[in-house]
Amino acid sequence: MHIADAIPVASPLNTDWTAIPVHHGRKLLRRLRHRETDTHRDGAWQGILRNTGWLLAGKIVGAILSLIYLGLATRSLGPTAFGQFVLILGTGQAIVTIVSFESWQLLLRYGMERLRAGQADALGRLVAFCLILDLAGALVGACLAVAGVALLGPWFGWSTGTQSQALAFCFVLLASFRSSATGVLRLHDRFGAAAFAETVTPVVRLIGALLVLSLGASVLGLLIAWAVAELITAAAHWVLAFRVLPPRREWWRWRGLLAVPKECPGLWRYAAITNAGSTLGLVGKQVAVLLVGASVSPAAAGGYRIAHQLGQALANISDMLSRATFSEIMRARAGHTAAQLARLFRSASLLALITAAIMIAILLLFGRATLLLLAGKHYMSVYPLVLILGTAAALDAGSVSFEPALLATGRVWLALRLRLISTAFLFGALFLLLDKMGPIGAALATLLASLLALVMLGTAAWRAVHQPR
Template sequence: MSPKRHRHESSTPLGRILQNTAWLLGGKGFGAVCGIGYLAILTRTLGLKDFGHFSLIFGTAQALIAIAGFQTWRVVVRYGSEHVHNHDWSKFGRLGMLCGVLDALGAVMGCGLAAILIYGFAHMLDLNPLYMNTAFWFCCASLWALVSAPTGIVRALHRFDMAVYVEAVVPTGRLIAALVIWLTGPTVGRFLLAWAAIDLLEALLYWIMARRLAPAAVNLRNFLQWRQALAENPGIGRFFMVTYVGSTLDAAVKNGPLLVVGAWVGTKAAGLYRLASQLSQALTKLSSLLTRSVYAEVARARVSSQAGEFRKLALQTSKIAGLGGVVVVAVAILLGKELLALIGGDAFERGEAILVPLTLAACFDFASVAFEPVLHSTGRAQASLVARLISVVALVLGLVFFIPIGPSGAAWAVALAGAVSYLAMGAMAWHTLRLIDRDEIRVIDAEPEPDEPGSTVE
C-alpha cells in the first residue's frame, strides 16, 4: 500500500516550494495570532521577573534539545526522498524507524543532561530554587516531545498540508491553556505544565499522522528491522553526525545568548531578551517555513531533476528569501517598539534595542535558506558544518566584546554570527553550484568512502 496523496501538486520545483510554504504559512498565520495572544497573557500576568524565570527554563530546555535532539528529520528527507521516488516503502520505513530509535536515544541522553544541568548549575542562571523540580520535568517532557522522525516522514512525502493541522494543536492549546490559567491563577509552574502536555500531545499526533499517510512504511515490521537501514543508506552515519553537529552549533547561536544574558545580567534582562527574541522569530516565521519546503524540494530535485534546473531552483529561492528579509528588518525598525509594548506592556518597551539586531540575525538565516540544502544534497554537508563553526567563533567573540553593553550587546553578537554564517555558507554553496555547472560534481548522493561500505551510528 503506497502513501496516501489527496492533493494536486505543482509541476515545477519552485511552484511546489511556494505551494508547500503556502500550506505552512496558513497554519502558522493562525498560530502566530494565537502566539501573540498567549505571549501577551504570559508577559502581563507573570511580570518581567517571573517571565524571566519562565524564559530561562524554556531556554534551558531548548538548549538540551539542541544537544540531545538529533534532527533526524533531515536524515529522513535526505535519504528517504530517493526511496519515495522509487516507491520503495520498505526501505523508507526502515529508515524512518531507525531515526525514531535515534530520537528515543537522544531523549534518554537529554534527561540525564537535564538532571546535571538543573540540579548542578541552576544557580549560575539565577534560577529560583523553587522552580528546579518543575524545570527538570519540563525539560524531560520537551525532549520526549521532539519527535523529529515522523516530521521527516511527512516532509519526505511532501504532505505539508496535513502537517498544518497537527501543528495547529500547539498554538491553539497554548492559547486555551493560557486563558484558563489566567482566570484560575497564573504561575510559572502552571504555564510550564500546560506547555509540556501540549507538546507531548503534538508528538503523539505526528506519529499517528505518519502512520496514516504511509502505513506501508510506519509499522512494527520495519521497526524491528531498523538496523538494515544502516546498510541500505551508504554514508548515513557520516551525514547524521555532520548534520547533528551543525544543528547543535546553530542552536547554540540561537539559544546560548539567552542563557548568557540570564547568567551575566540577570533574570529580568533574560525576560526582556526572550520577548524580543520571540517577536523577531514571529516576524521572520516565513524563514523557517520556507526552509522546510526548500529542504524537501531540493532533496527531491537531487534525484529527479537535471543539474541546470537544480541550480535555477537554488538561485530563485535565495532571491525570494533575500527580498523578504529586507521587508522584515524594515518592519522591526519602524514598528518594533510599538509591538513590544502592545504584547508585553510598558515594561518591555526597552526590548527595541534587542529586537532590531535579533531580527537582522534571523533575516540572514532567511536569506541563506537554500544554501544548506544545496550542500547537503550534493554530499557536501561538511562544508555547512565548517560555516556553522565559523559562526560560533564569531558569536563567542561578539559576546566577549559586546556583553558588557547588556542584553542588546548579546543580540548584536547574534547578528554578527548570522552575518558571518551567511557569507561563509553562501560562498560554499555558490562554489558548489559552479561545480555543478561544469559537471565536476553531479546532483546525486555522495559515493561512500572505499573503507566505508555501510556507515554505522556510534
C-alpha cells in the same frame, strides 16, 4: 469522428524515428528534453511555493497566537517571575536542541529514492531507524538535563522546588520528539498536514495560558500549559504520519534495523554532520538568553526573550522557507540535472532575499507598536533589541537556501565547518560584548554572527551549485 481523432499524436512512443531526417530528429529530441526540463523546473518551483504557502498559513497563525499568549504571560507574571519562566524554558529548549536528531533530514535524504522506487519495506525500516534515533536522543538528553539543571540552578538562583520544575519540564520536552513524524509528512508532500500539526502548539498554549491566568498566574501553571502543548503536538504529528505510512511489524525486526546503515551508504556521517550543524545553528541563540539571565538578571533575560520572540516570529518565516526549500532540493536531487538544480537554487535564493526585505520592512513599520501591545510600557526599553534581533532574523531568512544546497551537493563537511566558524564567532562575541554592553551586546553578537553565516554560506553554496564536482 472528430477531425482531431484522425490526426496522429506525435509522442516519443508512437513516432517512427526512422522516417525522420537526422537533423529534424535531433531538433525534436532537443525540444522534448527542453520541455521535460521546463516541467521539472516549474514543478520544483511550484512545489516550493505550494509548500511554503502551507507552512506560511500555519506560521502566521502560530506567530499571532504566540504573541498573544506571551503578552498574557508577560503582563501577569511580572518581570522577575517572567524572567524565571524564560530561563526554565530556555534551559529545556537548549538541551533538546543539543541532543535531538534532525531525523526528518535523514528521511528526505535517503527516503526520497526509496519512495520513488516503491521500496515500501526499506522505507519503513528507515522510518523505524530514525524513530529509534529520536528515542536515543531523548534518553541522552534526560541525563544531560539532570546535570544541566544541577549546574545552572545555583547560577540562576533557583530553589530546590524550581530546579525540580525545570527538570520535569525538560523531561516532557524530550519526550515530545516528532522529527521522524515530520519527515514522513514532508517526504510524502503532506505539508498541509504538517502545518496543521504545528498549529496545535500555539492553540493549546493559548488555551492553557488563559486557563492558568483565570486560576491565578504562576510559573508552574504556565510550564504545565507549555508541556501539555508539546505532548499534544507530538501526538498530532504521529497520528497524521501513521495515516500516511501505517506502521508494520516487520519494520522493527532487529536484523532489518541493523541493515539500514548498510542500505543507506554514508548515513552515520550524514546524520552526525547535519545534526551537528543544526545544533550549532540553533543552540547559540538559546544560550544567549541564558547568558543574559546569568550575567545580568532574570528580569533582563525576560526582556531579552520578548525581543527575541518578536524576532523569532519573523525567523519562523525563514525556517518555513528553509524546510520547503530543503524538501524540494532533495526531491530535485533524485531526478534533476546539475543545471536544473542550479536554476532551482537561484529561484529559491531570490525568494529568500525578497522575504528578508519584507521582514525588515515589517519590523520598521510595526515593531514598536507590536512591542507596546505585547508587553506594555514597562518593556519599551527593549525596542533596540527588537530591531537588532529582527534584522538578524532577516539575515537568516536571506540564507535559507544556502545550507540545503550544500547538503544536496554533497558538501556536508563544508556546511559543518562554516557553522562551526559562525558559532565560534557568536560565542566569542557574546563573551566579549555581553560583559561590556549587556543585553545590547548579546543582540549585536547575534547580528554579526548571522551576517558572517550569510556571507560564508552564500559564497560556498553559489560555488557548489555552479561548479559541480
